[in-house]
Amino acid sequence: MAQAKVSNPRGLGDIPFQLPEVADTDKRRARRLYKSLAERYPEAHCELNYGSAHELLVATILSAQATDVGVNKATPALFKAFPTPADYAAVTPTDIEPYIKTIGLFRNKAKSVHAAMTTVADEFDGEVPQTMEDLLTLRGVARKTANVVLGNAFGINMGVVVDTHVERLSKRFGLVPDDATVQQVERRLMALFPRDKWCMLSHLLIFHGRRVCKARGGLCREDSICRRYCRVGKGEADT
Numbered sequence: 316m317a318q319a320k321v322s323n324p325r326g327l328g329d330i331p332f333q334l335p336e337v338a339d340t341d342k343r344r345a346r347r348l349y350k351s352l353a354e355r356y357p358e359a360h361c362e363l364n365y366g367s368a369h370e371l372l373v374a375t376i377l378s379a380q381a382t383d384v385g386v387n388k389a390t391p392a393l394f395k396a397f398p399t400p401a402d403y404a405a406v407t408p409t410d411i412e413p414y415i416k417t418i419g420l421f422r423n424k425a426k427s428v429h430a431a432m433t434t435v436a437d438e439f440d441g442e443v444p445q446t447m448e449d450l451l452t453l454r455g456v457a458r459k460t461a462n463v464v465l466g467n468a469f470g471i472n473m474g475v476v477v478d479t480h481v482e483r484l485s486k487r488f489g490l491v492p493d494d495a496t497v498q499q500v501e502r503r504l505m506a507l508f509p510r511d512k513w514c515m516l517s518h519l520l521i522f523h524g525r526r527v528c529k530a531r532g533g534l535c536r537e538d539s540i541c542r543r544y545c546r547v548g549k550g551e552a553d554t
């Protein structure tokens with residue numbers, strides 16, 4: 316079957332899929348929201364602790380369905396025991412397990428970390444690859460993890476990290492339709508926000524999600540950003 320031609324706007328020509336059309340009014344609203352969030356959370360950043368690209372990759376693999384706080388408790392000893400990708404490759408997944416057993420799904424994650432680091436050591440000369448295509452060849456790495464690594468370790472914006480907070484807030488702030496899939500959320504956010512803001516956008520939404528809009532019992536109606544942008548905060552819907 317012939318591949319559909321992708322024609323994204325200028326500056327997005329290397330994005331290998333079509334981004335949705337968005338209205339200029341929606342773009343302007345999105346940029347106002349971004350400004351408000353950036354003023355509120357000037358310290359927004361990736362809350363996983365890491366000192367190198369491969370450490371961020373490992374921490375992000377470990378963070379699936381786990382908290383950053385829980386991952387940060389386990390990683391100092393893990394990173395000390397395995398300073399380089401080759402050090403993970405030299406052992407078995409069972410040797411990694413004791414360091415991460417406080418984290419959910421640790422057996423499977425030990426296998427993913429071992430396989431991903433072995434590939435980095437063997438196929439990429441010990442350096443974490445800097446393209447989406449290569450990152451997606453690593454076990455345990457899907458677009459979300461690849462976007463975390465590209466954006467935070469290398470300053471490369473190839474997409475937007477859509478975690479549970481980003482998905483929930485994008486819907487509550489009316490940036491995306493309520494029934495949008497994770498893939499649709501990412502693509503619409505990419506179309507709405509300037510490319511150089513994609514990485515920080517997810518940090519800002521995650522900071523607001525963790526501090527104000529908890530999954531249960533958000534501070535609806537007490538928060539100025541919520542009142543302005545969220546239909547729940549305006550009292551038009553229930554949480």
Ligand code: SF4
Nearest residue numbers: 528533535541545548
């Ligand atoms: S108004 Fe409530 S539901 Fe909406 S973003 Fe704020 S805390 Fe979350």
